[in-house]
Amino acid sequence: MGAAGDAPAEHPPSPPAAKRTLVFTYGTLKRGFSNHALLQDLFLTGDASFAGAAATASPLPLVCGPYRVPFLLNLPGSAGCHRVKGELYSVTARGLARLDELEGVSRGHYERLPVEVVPADEGAAAAVEGAVAYYAHRGYAAEMWARSGRRGHAEYSPAVAAGYVRRVDRPQGQTFLEQIRVFVSSQS
Numbered sequence: 001m002g003a004a005g006d007a008p009a010e011h012p013p014s015p016p017a018a019k020r021t022l023v024f025t026y027g028t029l030k031r032g033f034s035n036h037a038l039l040q041d042l043f044l045t046g047d048a049s050f051a052g053a054a055a056t057a058s059p060l061p062l063v064c065g066p067y068r069v070p071f072l073l074n075l076p077g078s079a080g081c082h083r084v085k086g087e088l089y090s091v092t093a094r095g096l097a098r099l100d101e102l103e104g105v106s107r108g109h110y111e112r113l114p115v116e117v118v119p120a121d122e123g124a125a126a127a128v129e130g131a132v133a134y135y136a137h138r139g140y141a142a143e144m145w146a147r148s149g150r151r152g153h154a155e156y157s158p159a160v161a162a163g164y165v166r167r168v169d170r171p172q173g174q175t176f177l178e179q180i181r182v183f184v185s186s187q188s
Contacts, residue, residue, distance in 0.1 A: 021096055022131040024054060024117050026062060026086035027070030027156045029099075034166050038102055039089060047095030051088040053120035057127050059083050060115075061145050061152035066183040067165035070156045071136035073145050074113060082154035088117060088131065103134040109176055110134040140177075143184040 028035040042048035061073040061081040072084060091099065096112075103110040115133035118126070136144055153160050170179070 020090045020092055022051060022128060023089045023091050023096070023099060024056070024086050024115050024131050024133040025089060026072050026084050026133065028161075028164070029089075029102075030087050030156065032158070033156075033161065034164070035102060038098060042091065042095040042098065045094075047092040047098070049090050051090045054086055054088040054117040054128065054131075055120055056084045056086075057116040057118050059152075061148070061150075062154070062156065063144055063148035063152055064156075064160065065136075065144055065147075066179045067170055068161055068163045070161070071110075071141075071144055072115075072133055073141045073152075074111070074135040074138065075141060075145055078145065078150065078152075080150045081152035084153075085120065085155040086117075088119075088128065099134070104176060105134075107175075107177070108137050108139060109180075111137050140180055140184060144180070147184045147186075 025039075027033065029039055030036060039048050043050075058076055059078075059081040060083075061075050061078050062084045063071050063073065065071050073081075075081075100106070100112060103112070105112055111134070112132050113135050115131050115135075117128045117131050117133075119128065135141070174182070
C-alpha cells in the first residue's frame with residue numbers, strides 16, 4: 001500500500017479503438033443484395049457499421065460482368081461513366097479480411113484501392129477521407145470496359161442486377177477468372 005500523499009496508482013491506458021476502414025460498396029454488398037448477409041454478420045460481431053449513403057466524387061465505370069456480377073473499374077476520366085451511387089461502411093481489420101476473402105483479392109478477382117467518395121446528402125459537399133473500394137483487377141479492367149461497350153451504370157440497382165447468378169448457382173467447372181476471360185472475349 002502506498003503511503004498517504006503518494007500519487008494514486010496509474011491505470012494502464014485503455015486500448016485504442018480498433019482501427020476502422022471506410023469501405024465503399026456499390027454492388028452485391030449493398031442492402032437488399034445477395035452478399036449483404038456478410039455485412040450483417042459483421043454488424044453482429046461489431047466488425048462493421050453502416051456509415052451512410054455515398055457516391056464516387058468523380059465518374060467511374062460501373063459495369064456488369066459474367067452472371068451480372070458488378071465491377072467498378074479504376075479507369076477515371078473514361079467517357080460514358082457516371083458518379084457511382086453506393087453505401088459506405090466502417091469496417092475493422094477482421095471485417096476487412098472477410099471482405100477481402102469474399103472479393104477474391106488474393107485470387108486476382110478484385111483489388112482493394114482508395115476511392116474518393118462524397119456523402120449522398122445534398123448538403124454535404126466535403127469528400128470522405130480514406131475510403132477504399134473493391135475494383136475489378138487491373139489485369140482485366142480495360143477488357144471489361146471494352147466488353148461493356150464503354151457504357152457504365154450510375155448504380156447497381158435491382159433492374160441492373162436482373163439476371164444476377166449467385167456464386168453457388170454458377171457452373172463449377174471454371175474459376176471465376178476463367179469465367180471473366182470467357183466473358184470479355186465473347187461478343188456482347
